[in-house]
Amino acid sequence: MSILKELQSKLPENAMISEVKFEGSEIVLYTKSKEFFRNSDGPIRSIVKELKKRLEVRPDLTITMDMEKTKKKINDIVPEGAGIKEIYFEPELGKVIIEAQKPGVIIGRNGETFKMIKNETCWLPKIERAPAINSDVVRAVRKLLHSEIDYRKKFLNKVGMKINSDIKETDEEWVRIAMLGSGRQVGRSSLLVQTPHSQILLDAGVDPSSDKKPAIELPEFDAEKIDAIILSHAHTDHSGFIPYFYENGYTGPLYCTPPTRDLMALLCLDYIDVMQKEGHSPPYGKKAVEKTLKHSIALNYGEVSDIAPNIRLTFQSAGHLLGSSLIHLHIGEGLHNILYTSDINYVNSKLFEPAYTNFQRIETMIIESTYGGSQNTLPPRIQAEKDMINIIDKTVKNGGKVLIPSFAVGRAQEIMAILDAHNIKTPVYMEGMLWDATAIHTAYPEYLSHYLQKSIFRYGKNPFISEIFHRVAPKERNDLIDSADPCVIIATSGMLNGGPVIEYLKGLAPNPKNTLMFVGYNAEGTLGSRIQKGWRDLPVYNQKTGRNTTIEIKMNIETIHGLSGHAGRNHLVNFVRNLRNKPDKVLVNHGEPKRCIELARDLHKMFKVETNAPKNYEIIRLK
C-alpha cells in the first residue's frame, strides 16, 4: 500500500510505531513511545492535511497503565459531577471506554480532563453518554459492538484496504443511479449509485402498505458487488430491508449516524415481531439485525469519510428524525457531487433544526416529495401545536380519550416535547416500543435542537423524563381503555397498518367522546389513509370464530396539519432556494405520483434546473 509507506516516511523519528493499519477510512497507528502518544496532535495534524486521510494514534499495549490502576486514576481525575456509570477496556484498540451521564465534564472545558486521562494512563479515552432513561437497546448495541471487537478490527481493516485500493483506468468515467424503490411512491426507499469503480446502495426500506421489497431483481443488481450501504435514517421504509442483505451473505459496511444505528436495530426487531404476529414470514431473522450492527460504521454529521476508492461521504442533519441525515457523495476528484436528501424537514421543530443547506457543490440532487404537491403547503407550526392542544383540551373536558397513532420514532417524541412545553397535565400513556425509542433520544442529546439542548444542558430540564408520561404494558391495555379517566395514548403504528394502536382503536372507536388524532403522513392504501378519506368501518379479526367483522368508528376524527416530520411544499421550495449551490439536475422521489410530478415541474420552472420524477426500475445517467 503506497499510502502507508508515504505515511511512514512522514512520521517523526521518535514515533516508535509498532503497527499501522487501515480501519475503515481511517489509518490507525499504534505507538510504543509514551512521548509520541502524548504529543502526537501537532505532527499528525500536518500529515492529515497532506495525505487527506484521517489518522488516529493509539497506544501499543506495552505502554498502557495497568487496568485497575487506570480505573482508579480516572475516578481521581474526573470531577464528581460527571456521573461515571462504567469504565471498561478495549485493549485490541488501546481504548478505555468511560460511560457517564455528563460526558462534557470528562472532556473538560478545553479538553484538559480528557488530555490528563490520556497522558497519565496512556490509554486512549472514548467517552460515551449514559442515556437519561435506561435503554436496553443502547446497552445491547454497545455490548454487541464491544464483544465483537476482534471481528470488527478485522472487518474494518478489510474495508480500509478496499477503500485504499488502486482504481483501474477506464475509457470513460460515468455516474448513474438506479431506482430500486421510492420512485413515485412513499415506501421501500432504495437507490443504487454506480460508477465504473464502485456501487453504493442508498437506503433499503420496506413498503408500509404492501410486502414489496426494493427491486433487487433488477438484472444488474448484484449484492456481492455492493461496496457500501448508506442509511439516511432509521424509519423502516428506509432501513427495513437492510438486514436481508446481511442474512444473505453481504459482509460490507453499513454507514449511518450512531442514533440511526440504535434506532434501526429497535425498528427492525419490531418489524420482525409485527410481521410474525400478523402471520407473515419476515424477510430475515433477528440474527440478521445483529449481523447488520456488527458491520455498521457510525459517522457523525460533518465527518468526511472515504467509502470507496473514488467516493467520499458526508452526513449532514436532515431535521426529520433523531440522527437523520442528508447524504452527500463526492465522486472522483471533483467529477460529480450527489445530494440525496432522503426525508427532510425545513422548519424549526421542537426536536430539530431545519435541514442543512451549506454544501459547497451539488450537481445532482434527489429530493423527497411526501408533501411535494402544489396544494401541500403546510400551515405554520405554531398553529398546528395550538390546534393539537385545543383538541386534547376539548376531548379531555368531555371526559374522552385522545388516541394518537404515531411512528415509534420521531412524531412521538415531538408530541412529547410539545405537550411538555405547553404544560399539559393530562396523563400520557405509551407502550414499550415508544418508551425505548424515547430512551434512545436521551442517549444522543447533541443530535437534538438547540432549544432542547439548552433546556437539558443549561436548565437540567429534560422533557422526555417529565412525570406526565407513563409506560403501559400490553396486558394493561384493556384497563386503560375501560377506565373512566381522560388521557392521551400515543401508540404505533403511525399509519394504522398494524401495531398496538389497532387494539386501542378497537376499544375506543365506538365512543363518540373519544378522539382519533392524526399527526403525520398516511401512505396511500393504509388504514390511516382510508379513515382520513371517510372510511368508518374498522375490520376486526375475531380469533374465536376465525372471521372478519367490522366495528363502526364513532369517535371524533381529527388531522393536525403542519406537525409532520416532512417538509411541506413551501418548505421544500425554501430548502432548494437556500442551498448554497444549486444543483444542475434534480430527481424527485418519495411521494405519490402526482406530488412527485408537480414538484419536479415546479422546481424546473422556479430554478431553471433539469428535473425528473423517475419511476422504479429506471436508470438515469448523471454524468
Ligand code: ZN
Ligand atoms: Zn422517514
